[in-house]
Amino acid sequence: MLDHAEEALHFLADSSRENLAEDRMLQLALTRLIEIIGEAAHRVSPDTQKRYSSIPWPQIIGMRNRLIHGYDVIDYDLLWDTVTHDLPPLIEALRRILKKA
Numbered sequence: 001m002l003d004h005a006e007e008a009l010h011f012l013a014d015s016s017r018e019n020l021a022e023d024r025m026l027q028l029a030l031t032r033l034i035e036i037i038g039e040a041a042h043r044v045s046p047d048t049q050k051r052y053s054s055i056p057w058p059q060i061i062g063m064r065n066r067l068i069h070g071y072d073v074i075d076y077d078l079l080w081d082t083v084t085h086d087l088p089p090l091i092e093a094l095r096r097i098l099k100k101a
Contacts, residue, residue, distance in 0.1 A: 001038050001040045001041060001090075001094055002091060002094040002095065003089070004033045004036045004064055005037055005038070005087045005090055005091050005094070006085055006091060007098040008029075008034065008037075008083050009083065009087055009088070011026060011030060011033075012026075012030070012083055012084065017077075017080050019064055020076055020079070020080055021076060025042050025065075027074070027076060027079075029044070029078065030079055030083055031067055031071075031074060034063060034064065034067055034079065034082060034083070035064050035067050035068055037064070037090075038060050038062075038063055038064020038065070038067070039058060039064055041055075041057055041060040041061050041064070042061045042064065044057065047086065048061055052097060054093060055090065055093055055094075060090075063082060067079075075100050
């Protein structure tokens with residue numbers, strides 16, 4: 001999860017929302033990375049999810065499901081917001097968890 005979240009932010013480092021609207025490869029890359037993050041979250045055991053309840057597991061998994069099953073109607077504004085607003089705190093939380101391990 002951490003590697004893919006960091007990679008998504010890296011892909012957007014010098015991009016704007018307009019770049020995302022115009023760059024098909026960026027759209028596909030970010031969509032896939034968010035799908036992978038959601039799939040990885042789905043594989044985290046319920047006990048571990050409970051232990052780290054500050055992470056929004058259902059929302060992460062739900063986003064993956066929306067992207068996988070709604071591939072023909074992806075809301076790129078939502079994708080942009082997810083990567084730019086939701087991933088930075090997720091990355092920090094995952095780093096803290098891994099630091100403890």
